Amino acid sequence: MTETYNDSLIADTMETLQSNNYNIYFNDALAEVARFIEQGKYSRFFVLTDENTGKYCLPLLREKLGDADFDLIEINAGEESKDIDFCIGVWKMLIDFGADRKSLLINLGGGVVSDLGGFAASTFKRGIDFVHVPTTLLSQVDASVGGKTGIDIDSIKNIIGTFTQPKAVFIDYEFLKTLPARQILSGTAEMLKHGLICDAEYWSLLKESDLSQPTGEMVYKSVAIKNKVVLEDPHERNIRKSLNFGHTIGHAVETYSLINDEDSLSHGEAIAIGMICEAYLSYKKTGLSLDELNEITDVLMELYPFYQLRDEMNDELLEIMKKDKKNLSGNINCTLLSKIGQFNIDNICTSDELIESLQYYASLN
Amino acid sequence: MTETYNDSLIADTMETLQSNNYNIYFNDALAEVARFIEQGKYSRFFVLTDENTGKYCLPLLREKLGDADFDLIEINAGEESKDIDFCIGVWKMLIDFGADRKSLLINLGGGVVSDLGGFAASTFKRGIDFVHVPTTLLSQVDASVGGKTGIDIDSIKNIIGTFTQPKAVFIDYEFLKTLPARQILSGTAEMLKHGLICDAEYWSLLKESDLSQPTGEMVYKSVAIKNKVVLEDPHERNIRKSLNFGHTIGHAVETYSLINDEDSLSHGEAIAIGMICEAYLSYKKTGLSLDELNEITDVLMELYPFYQLRDEMNDELLEIMKKDKKNLSGNINCTLLSKIGQFNIDNICTSDELIESLQYYASLN
Ligand SMILES: NC(=O)c1ccc[n+]([C@@H]2O[C@H](COP(=O)([O-])OP(=O)(O)OC[C@H]3O[C@@H](n4cnc5c(N)ncnc54)[C@H](O)[C@@H]3O)[C@@H](O)[C@H]2O)c1
Ligand SMILES: NC(=O)c1ccc[n+]([C@@H]2O[C@H](COP(=O)([O-])OP(=O)(O)OC[C@H]3O[C@@H](n4cnc5c(N)ncnc54)[C@H](O)[C@@H]3O)[C@@H](O)[C@H]2O)c1
Ligand SMILES: [Zn+2]
Ligand SMILES: [Zn+2]
Numbered sequence: 001m002t003e004t005y006n007d008s009l010i011a012d013t014m015e016t017l018q019s020n021n022y023n024i025y026f027n028d029a030l031a032e033v034a035r036f037i038e039q040g041k042y043s044r045f046f047v048l049t050d051e052n053t054g055k056y057c058l059p060l061l062r063e064k065l066g067d068a069d070f071d072l073i074e075i076n077a078g079e080e081s082k083d084i085d086f087c088i089g090v091w092k093m094l095i096d097f098g099a100d101r102k103s104l105l106i107n108l109g110g111g112v113v114s115d116l117g118g119f120a121a122s123t124f125k126r127g128i129d130f131v132h133v134p135t136t137l138l139s140q141v142d143a144s145v146g147g148k149t150g151i152d153i154d155s156i157k158n159i160i161g162t163f164t165q166p167k168a169v170f171i172d173y174e175f176l177k178t179l180p181a182r183q184i185l186s187g188t189a190e191m192l193k194h195g196l197i198c199d200a201e202y203w204s205l206l207k208e209s210d211l212s213q214p215t216g217e218m219v220y221k222s223v224a225i226k227n228k229v230v231l232e233d234p235h236e237r238n239i240r241k242s243l244n245f246g247h248t249i250g251h252a253v254e255t256y257s258l259i260n261d262e263d264s265l266s267h268g269e270a271i272a273i274g275m276i277c278e279a280y281l282s283y284k285k286t287g288l289s290l291d292e293l294n295e296i297t298d299v300l301m302e303l304y305p306f307y308q309l310r311d312e313m314n315d316e317l318l319e320i321m322k323k324d325k326k327n328l329s330g331n332i333n334c335t336l337l338s339k340i341g342q343f344n345i346d347n348i349c350t351s352d353e354l355i356e357s358l359q360y361y362a363s364l365n
Numbered sequence: 366m367t368e369t370y371n372d373s374l375i376a377d378t379m380e381t382l383q384s385n386n387y388n389i390y391f392n393d394a395l396a397e398v399a400r401f402i403e404q405g406k407y408s409r410f411f412v413l414t415d416e417n418t419g420k421y422c423l424p425l426l427r428e429k430l431g432d433a434d435f436d437l438i439e440i441n442a443g444e445e446s447k448d449i450d451f452c453i454g455v456w457k458m459l460i461d462f463g464a465d466r467k468s469l470l471i472n473l474g475g476g477v478v479s480d481l482g483g484f485a486a487s488t489f490k491r492g493i494d495f496v497h498v499p500t501t502l503l504s505q506v507d508a509s510v511g512g513k514t515g516i517d518i519d520s521i522k523n524i525i526g527t528f529t530q531p532k533a534v535f536i537d538y539e540f541l542k543t544l545p546a547r548q549i550l551s552g553t554a555e556m557l558k559h560g561l562i563c564d565a566e567y568w569s570l571l572k573e574s575d576l577s578q579p580t581g582e583m584v585y586k587s588v589a590i591k592n593k594v595v596l597e598d599p600h601e602r603n604i605r606k607s608l609n610f611g612h613t614i615g616h617a618v619e620t621y622s623l624i625n626d627e628d629s630l631s632h633g634e635a636i637a638i639g640m641i642c643e644a645y646l647s648y649k650k651t652g653l654s655l656d657e658l659n660e661i662t663d664v665l666m667e668l669y670p671f672y673q674l675r676d677e678m679n680d681e682l683l684e685i686m687k688k689d690k691k692n693l694s695g696n697i698n699c700t701l702l703s704k705i706g707q708f709n710i711d712n713i714c715t716s717d718e719l720i721e722s723l724q725y726y727a728s729l730n
Contacts, residue, residue, distance in 0.1 A: 043694045088449060091518055091525060100693045123488065125690035126513065126526045148491065153456055160456060161491045162527065325490035328465045329408045 250274020502552025615639020
């Protein structure tokens with residue numbers, strides 16, 4: 001992957017997007033970080049990385065920052081770090097470094113770093129400013145935009161968090177060059193989702209492309225879609241729920257895998273499973289045609305490794321779904337599709353329906 | 366105290382106050398809680414108490430709630446419970462009880478319960494609704510109004526928290542009947558502060574009253590003052606800082622005592638010390654007259670037990686002040702008085718000045 005990533009597909013100029021009182025920069029994004037800091041609004045700044053982004057991404061950022069002085073906070077790589085214990089570690093380091101209310105936290109990493117760093121910052125001294133510099137495809141097209149912060153407790157994903165907007169997001173495709181192929185594909189799942197829920201044309205483009213190498217235009221397009229949705233509905237009262245397509249079941253599978261598998265599924269791999277199951281539910285409940293179900297299934301099955309779902313897992317999966325914060329009063333709620341490019345929110349699904357959809361996936365082997 | 370609390374001093378009718386999108390109820394406040402719940406906005410509700418409020422206050426609330434069904438979460442009594450570990454405990458119980466986004470948390474207790482419960486609720490599933498039913502004088506006149514939530518880490522007070530408004534506050538003086546005298550006096554310190562920072566007449570009334578038994582009118586008056594201040598400046602950019610009078614030094618003394626003393630100071634006892642020291646700084650720096658300094662010192666020394674401050678403690682106290690979230694870039698910032706009833710914010714104080722003020726207090730023995 002590292003070698004084959006195709007530079008020429010990456011666009012040169014892409015307009016800055018306006019989000020909820022902050023900008024999303026694409027052009028010369030790391031230089032924008034430096035400019036942002038030079039404005040001098042902050043007394044100090046801190047950079048949060050994980051082991052990998054400390055190694056692969058920090059040098060690129062440091063180059064642009066010149067001799068600006070900052071303290072570094074590094075966490076282990078992986079979802080296990082998005083836990084309250086690591087969060088306490090970040091808080092304590094901010095205390096020890098003497099961070100004050102005018103300090104800035106720069107989250108340099110994937111969704112784990114931005115979710116954890118966003119939460120830590122939004123609650124430190126009742127909230128200090130933070131910005132995201134997303135370094136995975138997933139965090140570029142999804143996690144860094146929308147103002148959700150979150151950490152896990154006992155492997156329950158994002159059970160604790162806040163809605164807090166970053167002060168800016170800086171998206172630099174350069175970072176993707178060192179990203180392993182499996183992580184690229186994890187982000188691709190969210191891009192496919194963006195097409196499925198609200199842009200049939202984009203979906204068509206994606207399914208005909210080499211998705212192991214999404215282009216800069218595609219990344220930009222996905223960020224623009226996500227940004228539009230969250231701007232219209234920042235607190236997830238209605239249309240933002242469209243982004244949950246694939247996530248009710250996908251999150252449960254992801255949590256299950258996190259608890260039970262040595263080499264657990266990536267977010268995107270789990271969401272791909274979730275999208276297949278929920279496409280099946282869409283076919284059963286909200287009018288998705290059989291052809292479209294097959295199309296979605298084929299595209300996703302070709303891109304993502306098959307994961308063995310066994311009937312014995314169903315109870316645990318359903319239990320996890322019931323604890324999911326999206327669900328109310330024990331009812332399990334899915335965002336489904338009425339056709340490709342059109343979502344349908346708030347579909348309560350029975351245990352039987354959910355199990356049937358899991359069995360549909362299992363039968364694809 | 367329990368026996369002598371003077372019922373007749375408690376006013377019968379006091380208008381509901383409007384705060385930041387929520388009401389503060391005084392009349393028949395517990396019946397209002399029941400009414401609030403009956404509106405049916407919530408799928409479930411939970412009551413957070415500590416050992417004492419579970420024993421003394423919950424029965425009164427339960428009586429009004431009739432057969433409404435709720436789950437109870439109880440923490441130990443005392444500041445030690447306002448810690449991240451107890452917070453995690455509250456989160457886990459909410460998870461285990463199956464709390465969803467439409468759940469309500471009722472914080473029945475003093476400032477520890479409302480600060481911790483407010484923080485836990487404001488971050489659970491990215492925020493569920495909560496209301497406060499304050500049961501200490503301190504939490505009635507201070508902690509329950511203003512939208513600050515917070516927890517301590519390593520005994521650093523309120524280092525983690527959010528600005529999140531409750532959906533309502535219900536103030537019932539009845540609860541004060543079981544409150545120990547020492548806790549009454551803890552709340553009185555904040556009432557005196559309200560007079561000192563913005564109402565000379567109220568200060569005069571208070572200093573001539575028996576402050577071991579503040580009246581309902583006084584409580585109401587103090588809540589009204591605090592509410593006015595926080596409504597004008599919810600995020601503490603300017604005039605809300607007036608409420609910090611006595612708190613820069615007071616918080617440090619409180620933290621010190623929490624770490625070092627077996628029987629640590631109450632919040633109000635520490636703030637009384639802080640107010641004496643900061644009145645001294647006001648005399649030195651912002652024009653408070655010597656007569657007024659003496660008046661403030663006399664009133665507070667008569668009400669509160671003397672606490673031994675020794676020179677050896679100064680370094681640790683200054684260290685704590687530097688970590689205080691109110692302070693920027695290592696500068697220590699105090700709200701002072703220019704006269705009784707008039708505050709003066711953003712006074713940077715040097716270590717020498719702060720130590721001199723501590724020595725002033727120490728010399729009062
Ligand atoms: N807040 C939101 O709206 C939102 C949306 C989607 C997902 N998420 C969260 O995001 C998380 C997943 O994000 P993720 O997939 O980015 O995970 P991640 O942050 O764990 O990154 C994946 C792996 O890639 C490594 N890495 C990151 N950048 C790299 C680079 N440039 N080169 C080489 N290696 C690099 C990381 O160290 C890690 O090992 C999940 O916790 C999910 O819940 C949040
Ligand atoms: N959020 C804010 O704006 C704000 C403002 C001021 C103080 N605070 C915080 O409030 C906390 C102190 O509050 P507090 O003094 O209420 O402490 P607290 O909650 O610990 O209560 C003091 C004691 O009184 C007991 N108690 C409570 N109600 C009782 C009753 N009706 N009868 C008998 N016993 C009762 C408690 O169990 C406890 O032992 C501190 O942590 C402080 O930081 C917050
Ligand atoms: Zn996702
Ligand atoms: Zn106080």
